[in-house]
């Protein structure tokens with residue numbers, strides 16, 4: 001993709017500067033493992049400096065290479081239960097014996113201030129988040145171009161054993177079956193084209209009338225006799 005073909009300015013800091021105040025949005029990216037969700041999410045965060053990442057809380061032990069506060073907020077079960085009790089999660093789930101949850105905290109205040117957040121969660125978390133905050137949620141599902149290519153990508157990533165890859169492939173079918181619960185579905189064939197499509201979705205969703213809370217005063221001023 002050349003600069004001339006892109007509607008986005010070369011300086012990314014100008015791309016999402018709105019003239020009117022608006023409410024932020026919750027941008028959810030989901031995909032079967034290996035389809036490219038992490039790749040697209042990284043590119044989006046890089047290109048959109050005003051997009052924050054929602055960091056989940058979890059009770060699972062920290063893995064080598066992970067950073068507390070960046071990858072997850074690593075907390076113990078008592079802290080997690082306390083947060084559930086206090087209603088501090090938008091949604092939470094138990095996965096393979098560990099608890100994972102999306103804290104409301106900075107997100108609730110950020111949305112009011114016009115800040116957008118990216119969520120890297122699966123279809124179950126997406127459904128719960130949509131039930132809690134439908135008006136703020138935008139759901140994007142990324143599909144691989146084929147199952148053969150999905151396997152090639154999982155093998156090429158080099159992070160999983162053959163057993164884990166077989167398990168991920170088996171789960172992929174089930175995950176793909178939830179495609180129709182998303183607002184947008186994008187096939188990740190060429191990574192740059194897929195990224196560009198996802199970025200267009202974000203740009204269009206930011207301009208929705210209901211999010212532009214500054215419009216009422218603006219239009220009132222425009223139409224004042």
Ligand code: ADP
Nearest residue numbers: 033034035036037038039153157188189190191
């Ligand atoms: P996920 O987060 O969905 O599990 P990743 O983003 O880790 O997937 O991508 C899986 C592998 O596929 C990575 O090695 C990544 O570099 C590669 N990949 C992602 N998108 C594409 C694409 N469009 N074409 C070829 N390889 C890709």
Ligand code: 5GP
Nearest residue numbers: 056092093095100101102120121122124125
């Ligand atoms: P992992 O332990 O490999 O990082 O994640 C395991 C699973 O937990 C993944 O499927 C991931 O999508 C899911 N997960 C991570 N954070 C959350 C969250 O906040 N809520 C929900 N519902 N699932 C999450």
